Every structure is written in C-alpha cells, then in structure tokens.
Amino acid sequence: MHPSTLLQLALMGLFVASIPLTMVWLSADANKYRKLVWVMAFLTFDLIVFGGFTRLTDSGLGCPDWPGCYGAANPFIAHEQIAAAEALMPTGPVTKVKAWIEMIHRYLAMGIGVLIMALMFQSVRQWRKTHQQAFAPALPVALFLFVCVQGAFGAWTVTLKLQPVIVTIHLLLGMGLLAMLVWLGGREDYLLHPPAPSRDLAGLRALRTLALLAAIVVVLQIALGGWVSTNYATLACDEFPLCDGKFIPEMDFEHGFTLWRELGKTAAGHYLQFSALVAIHWVHRNFAMIVALVLGLAAWRAARQPALRKTAKLIAAVLLAQLFTGIATVFFDFPLAIAVLHNAGAALLVLLVTMLNYKVKHLLDVSQRTPANADLPANSYR
Structure with a gap:
C-alpha cells in the first residue's frame, strides 16, 4: 500500500478520535480522565454493535483488502474497482454500500485505537507526576497491547476471507476490550466515591x-x-x-x-x-x-x-x-x-x-x- 494511503488512514483515525477528545476536554467534568474512560467504553460498545451490523449484512469483505479499500483510503477513491466487482457479482460481498459499511467500521476502530493511545500517554504522564492510584498505568498499557492484537485479528478477518475461528476470536477480543474499559471505569468511579463496608x-x-x-x-x-x-x-x-x-x-x-x-x-x-x-x-x-x-x-x-x-x-x-x-x-x-x-x-x-x-x-x-x-x-x- 502506498505511504500516502496509510497517512490518509492515520489522519482519518485522528479525526474520528478528535471528536470525543474535544467533547471531553470542553466538558464541565473536573475529572476528565475518568470521563474519557467512560466515553471510550461507550464508543467501544458502539463499535461492537456496528461490527455485528457489518457481519450480519455480509459486509466483512466489502473491501477485500486491509487496511484500505482496494489500496485506497476510502471507497470514493476505489469507486471503479468496487463498481467492477459489483458488476461481476451484483449480490456478492463487494458493493458500494457494503464497502462503506466495512470502512466506517474500520474508521471507528482506528479512532478508538487513537483514544487508547491518548489514555495510555496521559496515565503514564500523570502517574509519574502524582503517583495517584487513579492513574496507575498498568491497565491502560494493557489496553494498548490488547487493541494491537485486536487490530491484527481485524486484518486477518479480511485476509483469511472470514475464516470462522478468526472472526469469532475478533468478536471475543472486542468484548474483552469493552470489559477492560468497564473495569477501568469502575476503578475510577470507586476511587472517586468509595463504598461503605x-x-x-x-x-x-x-x-x-x-x-x-x-x-x-x-x-x-x-x-x-x-x-x-x-x-x-x-x-x-x-x-x-x-x-x-x-x-x-x-x-x-x-x-x-x-x-x-x-x-x-x-x-x-x-x-x-x-x-x-x-x-x-x-x-x-x-x-x-x-x-x-x-x-x-x-x-x-x-x-x-x-x-x-x-x-x-x-x-x-x-x-x-x-x-x-x-x-x-x-x-x-x-x-x-x-x-x-x-x-x-x-x-x-x-x-x-x-x-x-x-x-x-x-x-x-x-x-x-x-x-x-x-x-x-x-x-x-x-
């Protein structure tokens, strides 16, 4: 894939991540770290639901390569290749609609990946300054490593042509990512409002x-x-x-x-x-x-x-x-x-x-x- 395409995809991930980051930054909540964790959990839940929609609409191969679409950063640029594939198989896995469904799913995933990196950097920086338990970096670092593995399985889902065991593991990893974010959010909540014994x-x-x-x-x-x-x-x-x-x-x-x-x-x-x-x-x-x-x-x-x-x-x-x-x-x-x-x-x-x-x-x-x-x-x- 051409380096310019990878750059465009990276910029798309940054753009998607910038929206929730801006919302968190401008919010009136004093504990923005905790708010970011829960916003990420919400977005990960949305990503899982949209991933289910992608799978159920048979759009997993809407773009049959990875991370782009026919080597392009979006289906607009790959219009000719998608149209040719759709002409050969009008009810097949590649159509304009399915290509967009698949790429939107990837854009959301890239945005969450950027958010996890931002969370990890913030936790490490604050931990070095304050050593407060709320910023303990072990779980944010684990989240970053976990999302890298999840990204690899996302790629294999496409390159191995929806092999069932790979797709199932990809689903389980998505659920695992959600569970880790909820666990981290629970830690932030309980440190802020500890329960009575x-x-x-x-x-x-x-x-x-x-x-x-x-x-x-x-x-x-x-x-x-x-x-x-x-x-x-x-x-x-x-x-x-x-x-x-x-x-x-x-x-x-x-x-x-x-x-x-x-x-x-x-x-x-x-x-x-x-x-x-x-x-x-x-x-x-x-x-x-x-x-x-x-x-x-x-x-x-x-x-x-x-x-x-x-x-x-x-x-x-x-x-x-x-x-x-x-x-x-x-x-x-x-x-x-x-x-x-x-x-x-x-x-x-x-x-x-x-x-x-x-x-x-x-x-x-x-x-x-x-x-x-x-x-x-x-x-x-x-």
Missing part, C-alpha cells in the same frame, strides 16, 4: 464466586453465538423450542465444531453439511438455558446487597431481553434489526457482568479491611 462477608464471598461463574458462561455463550453467526447457522433451526420437529435433531458435531477450516467447508475442504450447522445452532440455543440460570441466580443474590441492586436489576432486564431477541430471531426468520439488538444485548451483558464483578470484588476488599466491620448493620452502605 458491609458485615455480610459470607454473602459477598459467595456472590464473588457466582459473579465469576456468570462471566465465564457469558463469554462461552458469546463464543458460541459468534460461531453461529460466522458459520451462517442462525436459521439452521427455524422453529422453537423444537429443531426440525425434534428436541434432538440429527447433528454433526465433529465437522460443526472443527475450528480451523474455511467458511462453509470442512477441514478436508469438502462442503459443510447442513447437520453441522444444526449442531452449531442447537448448542448455542441450549447453552442459553445455563446462562439464564447462572445469571438469574447471580442477579437474585446481588439484589440482596443494596449497593448492587441497580446492577442486578439491569442484568435481569437485559437477560430477559436477550432471551426474547434470540427466540424472535428464529420466529421472524432473522430480521436484521432484531439480530443487531441480540448482538447489542450480548455486549450489554458483558458490560454489566464486568461491572458486577468489579463492584463485588471492591466491596469485599473494603469490607475485609474495615476493623469496625463487625459493628455495622448487615448490608450497610453509604
């Missing part, structure tokens, strides 16, 4: 284990959901709760869950049979019951702690909405809006479960360090 240490310890289990099952379910989406297995079962008229239909787990293979192919290069797609869909659908059980129990236990009640209610509400949109996707034959909402619900669950884990961990730490804890009324908080 509780004497219910046994309840908090049990809830911490349950919250960790909730995080694990959510990650597994997102991986399974990503595997469904990247293998185009969403409508492999077009009824609910049955699949092909049976509770346990004919399924090919061996080929369905072979990780390293081309899209639509087996590891040996043969076309993937429909029974493999059924297996992929069926596992994701049924694992949702485990997720509902674990998250429902975690939300119920968290609601018994006054400081966690709001988070618990949000988890319960998003969980119900997620179950509804998952079923509706099947009933309504995969409407795009519902499918995008289902992806957004998964990202919201990551955000809320991460928040729950941070709050429980911090609240438990504060309670264990408080000598007067025994004199507090049960579940007492400021």
Whole structure:
C-alpha cells in the first residue's frame, strides 16, 4: 500500500478520535480522565454493535483488502474497482454500500485505537507526576497491547476471507476490550466515591464466586453465538423450542465444531453439511438455558446487597431481553434489526457482568479491611 494511503488512514483515525477528545476536554467534568474512560467504553460498545451490523449484512469483505479499500483510503477513491466487482457479482460481498459499511467500521476502530493511545500517554504522564492510584498505568498499557492484537485479528478477518475461528476470536477480543474499559471505569468511579463496608462477608464471598461463574458462561455463550453467526447457522433451526420437529435433531458435531477450516467447508475442504450447522445452532440455543440460570441466580443474590441492586436489576432486564431477541430471531426468520439488538444485548451483558464483578470484588476488599466491620448493620452502605 502506498505511504500516502496509510497517512490518509492515520489522519482519518485522528479525526474520528478528535471528536470525543474535544467533547471531553470542553466538558464541565473536573475529572476528565475518568470521563474519557467512560466515553471510550461507550464508543467501544458502539463499535461492537456496528461490527455485528457489518457481519450480519455480509459486509466483512466489502473491501477485500486491509487496511484500505482496494489500496485506497476510502471507497470514493476505489469507486471503479468496487463498481467492477459489483458488476461481476451484483449480490456478492463487494458493493458500494457494503464497502462503506466495512470502512466506517474500520474508521471507528482506528479512532478508538487513537483514544487508547491518548489514555495510555496521559496515565503514564500523570502517574509519574502524582503517583495517584487513579492513574496507575498498568491497565491502560494493557489496553494498548490488547487493541494491537485486536487490530491484527481485524486484518486477518479480511485476509483469511472470514475464516470462522478468526472472526469469532475478533468478536471475543472486542468484548474483552469493552470489559477492560468497564473495569477501568469502575476503578475510577470507586476511587472517586468509595463504598461503605458491609458485615455480610459470607454473602459477598459467595456472590464473588457466582459473579465469576456468570462471566465465564457469558463469554462461552458469546463464543458460541459468534460461531453461529460466522458459520451462517442462525436459521439452521427455524422453529422453537423444537429443531426440525425434534428436541434432538440429527447433528454433526465433529465437522460443526472443527475450528480451523474455511467458511462453509470442512477441514478436508469438502462442503459443510447442513447437520453441522444444526449442531452449531442447537448448542448455542441450549447453552442459553445455563446462562439464564447462572445469571438469574447471580442477579437474585446481588439484589440482596443494596449497593448492587441497580446492577442486578439491569442484568435481569437485559437477560430477559436477550432471551426474547434470540427466540424472535428464529420466529421472524432473522430480521436484521432484531439480530443487531441480540448482538447489542450480548455486549450489554458483558458490560454489566464486568461491572458486577468489579463492584463485588471492591466491596469485599473494603469490607475485609474495615476493623469496625463487625459493628455495622448487615448490608450497610453509604
């Protein structure tokens, strides 16, 4: 790729990042570092949702090279190449609309990358000056390294032609980036407004284990959901709760869950049979019951702690909405809006479960360090 194209892409990333940076700088909030963290978390959530839209509209190869589009910085410049590809395959992966969807997704990703670098530089600079815990640079540096890995998988998603395991890992890394930003935002919030301790240490310890289990099952379910989406297995079962008229239909787990293979192919290069797609869909659908059980129990236990009640209610509400949109996707034959909402619900669950884990961990730490804890009324908080 020509150096001028790379320069144009870099300038686009700086331009996208300059908008939220300016908003944070001009805001009345005195703690601009904390505000920047939460703005980045919000934008990362948006990027994940738009990434789901990109995948669901089959726009992942709208520009079949990386990081530009046919070697250009934007689809306007690559108009002739895109028009030629669209003329050859009018319903194929390359169209003008799909090219713009893909490049907008990349521009947003580049902007977030620039924001993460700005956050890292600011944290290191402030840490050297003040040594305040709020600016501890370990997590911002980890975020920078993490986003570099995420960028590499974004490139491989295109260059390896949407290989399912690469696309699924790319999705999981995006969710991981969101979780890290929420964790950092939770740290900034709790340093600014520390919670009062509780004497219910046994309840908090049990809830911490349950919250960790909730995080694990959510990650597994997102991986399974990503595997469904990247293998185009969403409508492999077009009824609910049955699949092909049976509770346990004919399924090919061996080929369905072979990780390293081309899209639509087996590891040996043969076309993937429909029974493999059924297996992929069926596992994701049924694992949702485990997720509902674990998250429902975690939300119920968290609601018994006054400081966690709001988070618990949000988890319960998003969980119900997620179950509804998952079923509706099947009933309504995969409407795009519902499918995008289902992806957004998964990202919201990551955000809320991460928040729950941070709050429980911090609240438990504060309670264990408080000598007067025994004199507090049960579940007492400021």
